Amino acid sequence: MNYQKFVNIVKEEVAERFSQKEVEVVTVTKNNQISKVGLTFKNKTHNETIEASPTLYLEDLFYRYENGMIVLDEVVNEICTYYMESQKWIDENGYVDIRLEDYESVKYRIVCFFVNKEMNKDILNDIPYIPYHDLAIIFKIAFDVRKDQVATSLIRNDHLIMWGITLKDIAAVAMQNTEQLFPIVFRPMDDIIKQITGEEIEVNDMMYVLTNQQWLNGAITMLYSYCLKNVGNLLKENFYLIPSSIHEMIVVRESGVEGIEYLNAMIREVNASEVNPEEVLADRAYYYDRKTETVSDC
Secondary structure (H helix, E strand, C coil): CCCCHHHHHHHHHHHHHHHEEEEEEEEEECHHHHHEEEEEEEEEECCCCCCCCCEEEEEHHEEEEEECCCHHHHHHHHHHHHHHHHHHHHHHHHCCCCCCCCCHHHHEEEEEEEEEEEEHHHHHHHCEEEEECEEEEEEEEEEEEEEEEEECCCCCCCHHHHHHHCHHHHHHHHHHHHHHHHHHHEEHHHHHHHHHHHHCCCCCCCCEEEEECCCCCCHHHHCCHHHHHHHHHHHCCCCCEEEEEECCEEEHHHHCCCHHHHHHHHHHHHHHHHHHHHCCCCCCCCCCCCCEEEEECC
16 A cells, blocks of 8 residues: 555545544644644534644555554554544643734734755745854744643744734743743753663763753753853853754853864764754754854854
């Protein structure tokens, strides 16, 4: 069975189980121009309120099906279970009633994240953004923020026109909202490795992880108020920021880096071999100078 036939069959099977919903196949352009196919669930009565419903992507399920790891009924069951669990969470916890046409309704849910500017140059033509070195700060509406899951909607130029506001207006509220909804986490790398492996390791205070509590799109935390200044005061020296993915920055003491060329080569190699293409942020490090309180490219 080819991928298109798989998608069509799964869509029809899922739609039969949710007759009160409109189940649609959508192709979504994700970060770094990666296209993914998924299913969305919509109420049959449409309005301008954003529905808190996930898009369930099918690529991984098809891979598992094609390689005999799962049968078709299990694919459908997994999709339906995930959707029902998501809706149950919403019913029990509620979500912010966001009316897309009303700026006051969305104002305090506007957040910002980093993407790579060159790798997303096509989509940047249609959305408001702020250049930052080789990155771009983009804006989204966060209508469902959990401990390990975030549901967002990308803000486009048309939204600014509809709301009658400017890029400056949303930039002013976005960082404040992001800091509140996605609190910062700064931990030694050794702690993270120990948490993952459960093994005691030799203490090394050269590397730290900078992210948010959700560990999702956490690289933007480097722009939080006084973040880099406070990190510099803690380390008592200048440091490098390694964009290991869109989800985090790795902070490395200047005294722990032997050469910039080696550091950037390592970043490129890891991005090419280890990082999900959708999660790649940049191919070079940044340098923070405590005296000037500035970030520069390496």
